[in-house]
Amino acid sequence: MQTNLNQLEPQSLVDAFLKHPPQNFNVQNYADFLPFFSTDFDLLTTLDTPVRQRISKLPAYAYWGKLLHLSTCFIGTTVTEYSLLSPALAVDVLLRKLKQNVRKNTLTIIKDLPINSPLLSTEENTYSAELVCQSENQGFITVEGQALAYVPIDFQNRAEYLARLSRSRRKNLNRKLKSLDLLRVEVLATGDSRFANAIFRDQLYQLYFAVYQQSDIHFDLLSPAFFDAVLQDVQAEGRVFFYWYEEKLVGYNICYIHRGNLVDKYIGFNYPLALSFNLYFVSWFVNLDYAVQQGLKFYIAGWTDPEVKAQLGAKFTFTRHLVWIQQPALRYVLGKFKHLFEADAHWHEQKQESST
Template sequence: MSEQGLPYFSTRFDLLTTVDNDVRTKLLRWPGSGLWRRLLTIDTNFIGTTVNEYSPFPADMTPQALSGWIQRHCAGDKKITIIKDVPQHSPLLQEQDNQYSQALIAECTRRGFILVEGQALAYVPIDFNSVDDYLSRLSHSRRRNIRRKLRSRRDLRLEVLHTGDNRFHDAGWRQHLYQLYQAVYNQSDIHFDLLSAEFFAGLLLDAESGGRVFCYWLGQELVGYNLCYQRGDKLIDKYIGLNYPLALEYNLYVVSWFANLEYALENRLGYYVAGWTDPQIKADLGAQFTFTVHLAWVRNPLLRRILNRFRHYFESDARWHQDQQS
């Protein structure tokens, strides 16, 4: 954490992390792909965190001062410095926050940062009166498919626990929840951050955070859960743990999506924020999307030109969204 209150971290970053699977597969078939992979894994500074939807910026620094400080203090010791997850006209933020972000994007672009489109953040405005009302907005085929999967809910028992609940003081159960989180991580196509067991335990034990753990039981067996946070007028979906293959058999992803919508509706919230990854699945479930940008400073001028020319290969979610729109 900087003196100004700006979080940042450093890591060896694989530039292929957000590249389309097809492109990544083709690259790895090239002769000497092992060498190429090492060359594309670069010491990188990140401004922001891996646990926020948007990077938190110090309120008392102007975008001009912030970008200058980053360029002077963070961009010298690593080959690449990335200001991650800068919002673009987000409906989830206040106008002053969006104005700050736009000014930061403009200032960093002027200074020579490369602008790269980020991932699609899924959200649902709670502007409906019931689940039936919500489903009526989807196509007939999607409604039929969703209703079929929601039949699984009749066999499941939902329990909503607040973080800090006495149940989470059982170290064995916390470890079981962490293992279910790891199971989801291990089957994911995109690997960026892996929460430690200690960090995860801290989340579950924090009674002041507004965390809600939605647990789905089949008899005495936990089929899965998701950890959400109720902040302001939003229910923010952060982490999920699934008991495979049981969670697939009971369509838990779809079941939990609608349980979260019902919770937001019952508590008179304004938005359900469903997070990153799997945008097509979330679009099929009725989500809308807002995008971030990453602002990358590349120290080497030649590498900067090369990455700027090929930056669209790192914008898989943005290209997916353009295809959906067209």
């Protein structure tokens, strides 16, 4: 079944996930339902970092912490910004089929449902709102999700964009952007003949893996086979931005042009070189420049680092997760502590309060 509601990425990226799932993911894709995957999920994964660190330092955590790993089914994928839904499935039918398909799991999570997203159509937002309403009526727990960063391309050039930021931020970013004078930027379409080189693809994977290792959250480790498929995909309208210093690859990121947007998906950094060239910040503005040049509507910058992206001028749209817990007692307990799993919502509330 074509799952085309909420889909900001090309279908081939979803297909690559289904064919080459992340490590320890069991992926299913029934013809009359939606893509979903199951894995052992550590409940601490989405906690605020200070809370997670405090819990992990408690006595004997190495032993009792294993109890926090629950068999969990996720409706959706980890390669799409939103949960993929189908207009061919009425909401009540979707929920009935969901409960039929996931009985073996302790938790079932419909992840990353859009809430009045400016990146989607009225039909898509309405369907998600109805799904949230009916799910809550059937005993699902609603958990506030992550902050998806995006930038409307309503400016003509970098100078105009920077002029919207505070003087201190402009000064800081202009200093970081001087690194761009030392770098050579190269843009290749996915499927380019350069990606036929297995040694080159392996180099790119190692740079992705370096970023994965330094991240605070280790959830979905994508495989070399997945990247092989993505990089060699001719049809996907993917763009790989490379940053070279002399003959050294400093880093890259993989984006897609889809639905009139530039969607930023994956990065790879050559540490510590990428840090010395401020590549995170440099790549942000190169991507914005490219979106302007291509006449696109939005630059969609992903879920991570909302505080940094806010300083870079991003706007945010939020999601909700719907959580079904098989055991009523566990449902009651986790429902009482759901606020601990809403890190981005807490950050946004504090940001709003500080600006008033």
